[in-house]
Amino acid sequence: MNRYPIWKYLLILVVVALGLTYAAPNLYKPDPAVQISGQSSAMTVGQNVLDRAEKALDEVGIGYVGGEVGDKAILLRLNSMDDQLPAKRAIQEALGHSDYVVALNLASTTPDWLSNLGASPMKLGLDLAGGVHFLMEVDTNTIVKTNMEGYVQDVKAKLRAAKARYRSVDLVDDREIVARFRGDDLRDLAVSTMRKEFPQLQLTEGGSGDNLEVRASLSEQEIKQLEDYAVTQNLTTLRNRVNELGVAEPIVQRQGRNRIVVELPGVQDTAEAKRIIGKTANLEYRMEARPDTLVTNKEYFEYRNEQQRQMYGGAWLERKVIIKGDRVTDARVGYDESGFPQVNITLDSRGGELMHRATWKNVGRRMGTLFIESRFVPETKVDAEGNEIVVQKRTDDRKIISLATVQSALGRQFRITGLDSAAEAQELALLLRAGALAAPMYFVEERVIGPSLGADNIEVGVKSVQIGLLAVLVCMLLFYRVFGIAANIALAVNMVLLVAVMSILGATLTLPGIAGIVLTVGMAVDANVLIFSRIREELRNGMPPQSAITAGFDNAYSTIVDANITTLIVAVILYAIGSGPVQGFAVTLSIGILTSMFSAIMGTRAIINLFYGGRRVQKLWI
Amino acid sequence: MSETKVENEKITEYMGKRVYDFMRWRKLAAAVSIVMVVASLTALVMNGLKFGLDFTGGTQIEVGYEIAPRIEDVRNQLDAAGYSGATVVNFGSDNELLIKLPPAVTEEQTQVSARDEKASQSIGDKVVAVLAPASEGDVDLRRVEVVGPQIGEELRDDGGLGMLFALAVVMAYVALRFQYKFSVGAVVALAHDVIIVLGFFALLQLDFDLTVLAAVLAVIGYSLNDTIVVADRIRENFRKVRKATSEEIINISISQTLGRTFMTSFTTLLVLWALQFFGGELIHNFSLALIVGVVVGTYSSVYVAANVLMAMGITKEDLMPPVKEGAELEEMP
Numbered sequence: 005m006n007r008y009p010i011w012k013y014l015l016i017l018v019v020v021a022l023g024l025t026y027a028a029p030n031l032y033k034p035d036p037a038v039q040i041s042g043q044s045s046a047m048t049v050g051q052n053v054l055d056r057a058e059k060a061l062d063e064v065g066i067g068y069v070g071g072e073v074g075d076k077a078i079l080l081r082l083n084s085m086d087d088q089l090p091a092k093r094a095i096q097e098a099l100g101h102s103d104y105v106v107a108l109n110l111a112s113t114t115p116d117w118l119s120n121l122g123a124s125p126m127k128l129g130l131d132l133a134g135g136v137h138f139l140m141e142v143d144t145n146t147i148v149k150t151n152m153e154g155y156v157q158d159v160k161a162k163l164r165a166a167k168a169r170y171r172s173v174d175l176v177d178d179r180e181i182v183a184r185f186r187g188d189d190l191r192d193l194a195v196s197t198m199r200k201e202f203p204q205l206q207l208t209e210g211g212s213g214d215n216l217e218v219r220a221s222l223s224e225q226e227i228k229q230l231e232d233y234a235v236t237q238n239l240t241t242l243r244n245r246v247n248e249l250g251v252a253e254p255i256v257q258r259q260g261r262n263r264i265v266v267e268l269p270g271v272q273d274t275a276e277a278k279r280i281i282g283k284t285a286n287l288e289y290r291m292e293a294r295p296d297t298l299v300t301n302k303e304y305f306e307y308r309n310e311q312q313r314q315m316y317g318g319a320w321l322e323r324k325v326i327i328k329g330d331r332v333t334d335a336r337v338g339y340d341e342s343g344f345p346q347v348n349i350t351l352d353s354r355g356g357e358l359m360h361r362a363t364w365k366n367v368g369r370r371m372g373t374l375f376i377e378s379r380f381v382p383e384t385k386v387d388a389e390g391n392e393i394v395v396q397k398r399t400d401d402r403k404i405i406s407l408a409t410v411q412s413a414l415g416r417q418f419r420i421t422g423l424d425s426a427a428e429a430q431e432l433a434l435l436l437r438a439g440a441l442a443a444p445m446y447f448v449e450e451r452v453i454g455p456s457l458g459a460d461n462i463e464v465g466v467k468s469v470q471i472g473l474l475a476v477l478v479c480m481l482l483f484y485r486v487f488g489i490a491a492n493i494a495l496a497v498n499m500v501l502l503v504a505v506m507s508i509l510g511a512t513l514t515l516p517g518i519a520g521i522v523l524t525v526g527m528a529v530d531a532n533v534l535i536f537s538r539i540r541e542e543l544r545n546g547m548p549p550q551s552a553i554t555a556g557f558d559n560a561y562s563t564i565v566d567a568n569i570t571t572l573i574v575a576v577i578l579y580a581i582g583s584g585p586v587q588g589f590a591v592t593l594s595i596g597i598l599t600s601m602f603s604a605i606m607g608t609r610a611i612i613n614l615f616y617g618g619r620r621v622q623k624l625w626i
Numbered sequence: 627m628s629e630t631k632v633e634n635e636k637i638t639e640y641m642g643k644r645v646y647d648f649m650r651w652r653k654l655a656a657a658v659s660i661v662m663v664v665a666s667l668t669a670l671v672m673n674g675l676k677f678g679l680d681f682t683g684g685t686q687i688e689v690g691y692e693i694a695p696r697i698e699d700v701r702n703q704l705d706a707a708g709y710s711g712a713t714v715v716n717f718g719s720d721n722e723l724l725i726k727l728p729p730a731v732t733e734e735q736t737q738v739s740a741r742d743e744k745a746s747q748s749i750g751d752k753v754v755a756v757l758a759p760a761s762e763g764d765v766d767l768r769r770v771e772v773v774g775p776q777i778g779e780e781l782r783d784d785g786g787l788g789m790l791f792a793l794a795v796v797m798a799y800v801a802l803r804f805q806y807k808f809s810v811g812a813v814v815a816l817a818h819d820v821i822i823v824l825g826f827f828a829l830l831q832l833d834f835d836l837t838v839l840a841a842v843l844a845v846i847g848y849s850l851n852d853t854i855v856v857a858d859r860i861r862e863n864f865r866k867v868r869k870a871t872s873e874e875i876i877n878i879s880i881s882q883t884l885g886r887t888f889m890t891s892f893t894t895l896l897v898l899w900a901l902q903f904f905g906g907e908l909i910h911n912f913s914l915a916l917i918v919g920v921v922v923g924t925y926s927s928v929y930v931a932a933n934v935l936m937a938m939g940i941t942k943e944d945l946m947p948p949v950k951e952g953a954e955l956e957e958m959p
Contacts, residue, residue, distance in 0.1 A: 089720035090694075131908075134715065137724075239774075257683060258774030265773065453724065454716030457908060460698055464906035472900030476893045483889065515908055520840060526897035530851065530890040537886040544642050566803060567854040570812075571847040573799055574792045578843060581788030589840045593847060 005550040006617035008610055016610050019602070020497055026504035029114040029125040035069060036085045037111035038092050040104055041077035053099065054078050060098035066091050072111075079111050089454075107452060126507050127269060129514030130255060132462055134454040135269040140445045142238050142262045144231040147443040148222070149178040151230055155202065156181055157324055159220070162201045168194040171215075181220040184211070191216045235262055237330075237442035242266060245434070264445065267453065269512050287329040287420075287436065291362065292370040292407060293320040308375055308403035309422065319407055321372045326362040331355025335436035337429045340421060345429035347420045349436070356416030364413035371410050373420050375432075377401045457515060465515045469522050476526060484536050486625035490611040491532040491604075498528050498596075498603040505595045511588065520589060524596030530567075531604035535560040540626060549621040557609055564605065568597050637874045640867070645881045648928060649873045652936060655929035663818060666825020673828045678835030679711060679728045683775040687725045687750045692763025694721040700757060707756040711833060725753060726773070728833075793817075796850065804861055805944050811934035812853045815926040819849040823919045827911075837912040845919030848894070852887065852927035859883050860935070864945040872940050876932050891924045 040049055040057060054071045057080055061068055068091070069081035082091055096106040110133070114125065127133075152175050159181060160173050168191075171184040185191040195207060195218055204226055211217035222230070239258055246254045246266065255267040293302035297320070306318040334350040351359060363371065377400075406422030423429045455462070477495070481488040502521060506513075539556030547555060572594060579590035616624070637645055697714055700723060704712045709727055717724035727749065750770035758765040793813055800809035823845055827834050859879040867875055898920065901913035 089716060093719055137717070259686065260771050260773075263771075451717055454697065456713045456715045461906045461908055464904060465909060468901045468903070468905035468909070471904055472897035475896040475900060479893055479896060520844065522897050522901070526894040529893050530855075530886075533886050533889045533893075534855065537883075537889070540885075541641075541643070541882065563855055563858040566858055567851045570796055570799060570850045570854050573795055574846055574850065577788060577792040577795060581791065586839070586843065589843055593844070 006553050006613045008613045008617070012606070013610060013614075016606060020500070023497070023501040023504040025118070025121060026123045026508055027500045029112075029118055029123045030503055030507060032113040032115070032125065034110035034112050034125070035081040036088050037082060037109045038080045038088065038095060039077050039107045039109040040080065040095065040099070041107075049073070049078050049104070053104070054080070056098055057095045060094045061091055064090065064094045066094065079109065081111050092452075124507065124510075126503070126511055126513045129512045129517065130267055130269045130453075130455070131457045131514050132455055133269065134452065134456070135267055137449075137451045137453045138266045138268075138447060139259070139449040140264045140266065141448045142231075142235050142264065143444045143446065144234055144262050145178065147230055147234040148227055149175075152179060152181060152222070155205070155220070159183065159198065159202070162197055163194055166193060166197040168197055170194065179221055181205075183218045183220070185216045185218070186214055188216065191218060194218055231262060234443040235264070238445060239264055241441050244437075263448065286376045286441070287332070287432075288374040288376060288402070289326040289328075289359070289362075290321040290324065290372050290374065291326065291366060292372055293322050294369075297322065305372070305374060305402055305404050308405050312422075319370075319372060319404060321374070321404075326371075327351065327355050327358050329436055330442065331358070332436045335433040337426070337433045338419070340419075344421065345423050345426045347423065347429050347433045347436070349418055349420060351416045353416070359414050359416070359418075363410050367410050367412060369410055370407050372407045373405050373422070374402050375405045462515065465518065469518055472522055473525065476529060480529060480532075484532075484626055486615065487532075487536050487539075487608075487612065490608045490615070491529060491536070493611055494532065494603040494607040495525060495529060497607050498600050499525060501599040501603065502592075502596055505599065506592070509591065509595075511591060514588075517588065517592060520592050521596070524593065524600065528596065528600035528604060531560075531564045531600060532608055534563055535604070535608065536626060539624070543624065543626070549624045550616070552624070553612060553616065557605075561605070564601065568601055572597050637870060637878065640878045640881075643881065645874075645878050646884070648877050648880045649932070649936060652929065652933050656933055656937075659818060659926070659930055659933075662825075663821050666821045666828070669825045669828040670821075673831060675824065675828050675834040676831045678833040678838075679713065679726060680836045681775050681834070682728060683773045684726055684728045685749055686771045686773045687727065687753055688717060688768040688770075689723050689725065689754060689757065690766050690768050691721040691723065691761055692765070693761060695723070695757075695761055697723070699760065700725075703757055703760050704753070709753070709756070722768070727753075792846075800854070800857075804857055805940075807935055807938045807940050807944060808857050808861075808931075810938065811931040812850065812857065814934050815853045815923075815930040816846060816849050818926050818930050819845055819919060819922045822922045823915055826918050827915065832911055832914070835911070837909060838915045841912045841915035841919065844916060845923060848916075848920060849923040849926065852890075852923050853931045855886065856880060856883050856927050856931060860932070860940075861945055864940075864942055872942075873936065876936065876940075880928055880932060887924060887927065891920055894920050 038057075040053060051073055054073055057078070058068065058071065061080075066087050067083045068087075069083065071078055071080040080091075080095075082088060092106050096104070099106065112119070112125070114123065156173055156175050160170075163170050163173070163183070168185070170190070171186060173181065173183045176182050183194060185194060191209065195209065198205060198207060198218065198220060202220070204222065205220040206223055208219045209217065210219060235258060239256060242264060243256045246256060246268070254269065255265065257265050259265045301323050302320045303323055304318055304320050307313040307316060331351045331354065332349055333352045333355075336348045338346050338348045340346050406420060408421070420432070423432065457465075477492050480491050480495075484491060499521075502524065506521075511517075535556050538560045539552050542552040542555045542559075543549070575590045575594040575597065579587050579594070636647060638647075639645060697716065700714050701712070704710075704714070704725070711728045713726045715724050716722070750767045754765055754767045793816070796816075797806075797809040797813050800812050820842060823842055826832075827838065832838075856879060859882055860876055863875045863879045863882075864872075867878065870878070895917065898913045898917045901909050902917065905913060
């Protein structure tokens with residue numbers, strides 16, 4: 005009685021061994037280090053740079069463990085965290101600011117055989133280890149400009165519909181629409197039409213004779229609202245992107261009127277982080293221009309794909325935009341019949357309507373998908389007082405990624421083809437899904453920040469966790485004796501498995517996170533407590549020891565499963581609906597539930613079976 | 627006094643174990659629960675939660691030191707000057723610091739809205755005035771800015787919606803596995819616990835930050851877990867115990883699970899006490915929220931969930947399984 009087949013023991017052993025392996029890297033504390041890389045990716049950093057850096061450290065008297073020259077960067081390991089910032093400053097001064105980037109980093113000390121298995125330690129959160137800090141500015145001028153450009157198209161359409169023939173309608177200084185008319189009656193008609201159709205525009209009349217003008221602009225209030233909308237929208241998009249990237253526990257917050265702060269935990273490859281955060285890709289759909297379309301109503305774009313560009317060069321598209329990327333509600337990567345990557349797009353209802361209206365009467369014409377990338381190049385200018393100021397000059401890169409014949413009216417769902425690679429499809433889908441930026445952004449500053457908690461706080465936090473754990477172990481031992489030992493072993497296994505799974509998933513550890521883990525451990529004993537009190541009950545009812553063990557485990561089983569599944573449901577829903585920190589917590593909770601069910605039911609049973617199984621037992625030490 | 631007549635007929639022992647008459651106090655318990663929930667809701671409406679830096683944003687001050695300071699010292703100096711809840715981090719180099727202050731502090735200190743840029747500026751000057759005397763070199767103010775919350779509005783809205791959805795799914799699951807009366811009991815107990823924890827924080831005006839939010843989520847898990855364990859035993863006993871009233875069966879079930887309820891709550895509380903007493907300031911509120919949650923959760927699994935079952939008039943017939951399901955249960959490992 006109460007014996008497990010060999011395969012069950014083996015299974016448990018394998019799981020525990022795997023758990024130990026993948027949890028092990030967390031034991032190797034990373035060395036504080038300074039990373040030196042070239043300002044541009046083409047620059048290589050070699051032994052001579054390392055020598056200069058080491059010399060600089062010797063001069064200020066900072067000890068170091070040693071340096072490694074890697075492919076793109078040098079890692080110089082230091083003795084303590086406190087040395088990092090002074091070391092960085094000393095090296096940066098010695099090497100000069102123009103050629104080299106010196107950043108703080110943590111050098112892994114995980115042995116090679118572990119890294120080769122894909123094992124890596126959990127990352128530490130902003131509170132425990134600090135990270136990188138980006139300050140970005142939202143280019144709010146652009147949002148006003150694009151908005152006004154939209155108005156120009158709309159105003160033209162409404163004026164034509166009202167038969168208020170205009171000489172021209174133009175955008176001046178990005179902020180004002182000027183419509184010109186030949187006669188008083190036409191202008192009056194235009195003014196009344198615009199007042200009715202666009203109440204948000206402020207109108208002023210001017211000009212004389214043949215050149216009568218109506219000037220329309222947005223009120224300061226209206227502009228502020230637009231900017232607010234743009235910043236909020238960008239904030240949401242950035243949060244989504246950072247979450248999509250799987251960077252746990254980031255901080256994304258608004259600062260002042262038009263700035264956004266992004267803080268990412270861990271000092272990682274800042275270039276990579278910048279690329280994804282700052283990416284301002286967007287999409288536009290436009291119909292291909294008919295050959296007889298006026299030049300003012302069409303634009304020429306090149307193909308994005310090298311091959312297509314060489315064959316066709318580019319194409320003329322209408323100026324009028326059907327929809328933009330902000331109408332996209334979902335975007336997924338798929339593959340067409342011949343295995344080429346495509347992105348399947350779902351639009352919101354308004355987008356679907358616009359798309360349908362544009363395509364149903366244009367079947368047979370071609371529609372182009374434009375991919376827009378914005379880049380900012382800092383430019384130094386001299387202002388009126390003779391001071392040098394740096395202006396971020398923005399360039400938009402609009403290229404055609406596909407130009408396909410409209411086969412039938414399109415609705416809310418369709419696909420984009422003509423992408424170069426699966427990776428590109430992946431990235432486009434991610435960017436569209438996370439939402440487009442309402443306005444482009446550029447980096448104002450980039451800094452490395454220290455841990456927000458401070459060494460003292462971390463120390464007491466970790467200490468309290470240890471005390472709590474120890475108390476639980478002692479308590480279990482006092483209450484359940486031999487069974488307590490089994491439960492404690494299972495608890496240790498649970499802890500190892502939890503850490504292993506979180507490491508594999510690349511979770512970020514914060515102090516509340518650590519407390520959460522300990523809490524799941526506190527709650528994980530529940531399963532064992534349930535089983536043991538059931539066994540005691542059965543013994544009290546006069547059942548012989550061996551049967552009591554079996555009955556205890558069996559009867560407690562459905563209770564444990566019910567209780568845990570209910571909690572798991574909540575965790576899964578929290579994960580699906582929450583974001584950022586809530587998701588992180590939900591993950592810890594779910595993993596904790598699963599590992600504790602394994603260790604408390606199977607693990608404890610195995611130990612008890614090993615100890616009591618298959619022999620005559622007079623008395624259970626419980 | 628008039629109810630003494632039934633006393634001697636009640637089951638006081640079952641399977642060699644004493645049965646406590648829990649349900650005797652159920653009306654009193656219901657009254658206590660209602661008072662606590664109403665008080666919590668009142669506190670929430672009147673005081674509101676005092677959201678921490680994560681939720682509200684605040685003022686961000688960048689200061690430069692001539693001589694690099696120790697971060698711990700700076701924190702202590704700020705605390706001593708009444709700027710509690712500030713975070714201080716190295717910013718770029720070791721002699722530049724970034725200090726974030728919650729708006730509540732700013733308001734107390736200046737009596738002006740924290741959103742006011744000029745008010746922020748004066749806070750910056752005040753902070754530097756606090757820090758400068760302690761440093762041997764110069765301390766200068768680099769920049770003062772208002773920062774928005776770390777958590778978007780959408781999290782708050784989605785969070786609320788998510789909770790309702792989660793409750794609905796849990797109700798459905800419990801109704802499926804047990805019976806709909808149990809799902810009402812479980813959800814009422816859950817709402818009871820969460821409202822009281824939130825009310826506690828509103829009443830004492832403790833900082834409600836992200837860690838406390840995590841604690842509230844954990845309370846949900848804990849409360850459900852506890853309630854289901856008791857419910858499971860009640861279901862089992864309704865099927866097993868022949869001659870007993872619903873009230874007696876609930877009493878038997880709670881008595882049987884009492885040892886387990888106390889043991890689990892106790893071990894969890896052990897961890898929480900350790901965090902509370904030794905864990906330092908940051909996890910203080912986290913553990914406090916959980917301690918309240920665990921205590922209330924333990925109480926509610928006895929007196930709220932079971933009480934709702936009684937009030938809804940649970941009977942044996944509600945739980946008599948269809949014959950097939952019973953057969954399956956026997957076979958379970």
